[in-house]
Amino acid sequence: MTAFITSTGRFLPGPAIGVDEVEDVLGLVEGKPSRLKRRILKSNGIETRHYAIDRTGRTTHSNTDMGVAAAEACLEESPLEAEDIGMLACATSQGDLPLPGFGSMVQGKLGIPSVELLSAHGICSSGTMALKAAYNTLRLGDQDTALVVSSELSSRMLKHTRYEAAGGHERMDFQTEFLRWMLSDGAGAMLLESKPRGRCLRIDWMRSFSHADAFPVCMQIGSPVDREDSRTWQDFPTYGEAEAAGALLIRQDLRLLENIVKLGVDGALRLIEEGTLDIQQISHFLCHYSSHHFKGKVYDMLEMAGALIPEDKWYTNLYTRGNTGCASIFIMLDEFLRDGRAAIGETILCMVPESGRFNTAYMHLTLVEA
């Protein structure tokens, strides 16, 4: 038994925001421009991105709104209606409400009746967790259709007021600023069916490897900036005190970040060794990260080991759509398909590395025609 991705959709809020406008939207912390901005923006190479907040910091689209818009775009291309959906699997790193789950909010607005529901929580890989749960539900025969929605609204956490409340420039360093210039908003959706329909993607396999047992947290919200303080955000008497301690800032430990490349390679080598993955027959490689992050020694070793996917097979829209966390691979696959880059019979390998506490997901697809 397998499942097929019979439609995809995406939603990116507002106009494309160029590098020079990023700080106009997110705002100047204490009225002063960031000193680290240029360096971080240059290294991540993102040219345009989208935000669901306007220049006054007001939210223009909720996370639920964006997820629903992507789902509607996905359903629009399919003869199926919302009422036909058997399972709704949703992912985000931050819902509009901490409770209930994000899936409930998306279902409410989409108006799907009596659906089997799943809300996956995590960071970049939560979208593939939701997708795999939907894929398995179809494989088991419990449902014939599943809608998978992955959406992120990071910009609300990146507003200048957040940093001011946590002590302003004095408290900001590379770790606290890195993601401010990296993340942006957007949503993607996929419709899964147990039978192929028209030109669609067969899911050949999905696998993931998590390494939280061996690594500390690398990307997080919840711990105060002071490493000696072992409390997490809800341990503070008030949320105000947690915010003042920097516990609500989204941060990245850059020293640990390089492990993401090695672990991405490690997972691929495991799949090669067990015979699941054959690098030679991959037609397209869609990765949340671009090839330049893999340059260096590991790249050289992969080349020598015959395990490198040639650069002309790599595809990413990270530079024009931004890093939208768990929505990225959905937005990427949608654009890739709409651009007509794949031919019938070609294979697509998707890789989603999550730096939170190191989880890497892989998905192998084949373009088929029913």
Added chain:
Amino acid sequence: MTQTAALDRPDVLTPLGQETLRRLMRSWFDFERRLGKVPILRRLDNGTFTREDHLALLRNLRPQVVEGARWIARCASSFDRDHADVRSLVIGHAQDEHRDYEVLERDYVALGGEISDIQSRPRNIGTEALHGYLMHRASQPNPVDLLGAMWIIEGIGDKMANNWADQIEELSKCGPEATRFIRYHGENDDSHLDKLYGMLDRTATTPERADAIVKTSKVVARLYALQLEEIDHV
């Protein structure tokens, strides 16, 4: 006269060489994850590593560094005439590293440790196991599997220099005069790697030899981690 030309970096590895390299990479990544769970290194990751930890690390690394030159020299002498090219390379390697421990001792003193403390410290129980295994393998005829040991030990030198050194300096509040040993192996990495590729095609010539190389890499990785788990357990 040199016979090392055959051991230069090849343009393409043989299919068996490629497969063996992929397995060695997996072995290395497993090792790195295991190191992530070793208490003294976990403290390095979470920022609670102290000057005392730095002293303990050097104290516990020294015996293996002293013995390192011995197993490499033993390994060289175990290669027969059909492996003269490999032997040349291993002899060169032994020559390069046989006094590394002196750098390590100077770091210990620069950090405020007593030279007599580090010199009198016996091998910890992990080092005993590591050294015993390496000497055992090095005593076998044509011990090509020790390429797997070199893979791990060269890798750890590179990791020390590139991942540990800055963090150690910051957390143990010392200057570069106390991290010379830790930093030392970060240089010449690329040439080491090129030699290793050459050695791989030269030594992984049958599936059995390839299996032996990978297995030795795994055993050495496990015992190296044990050495770091058993800090000061002598």
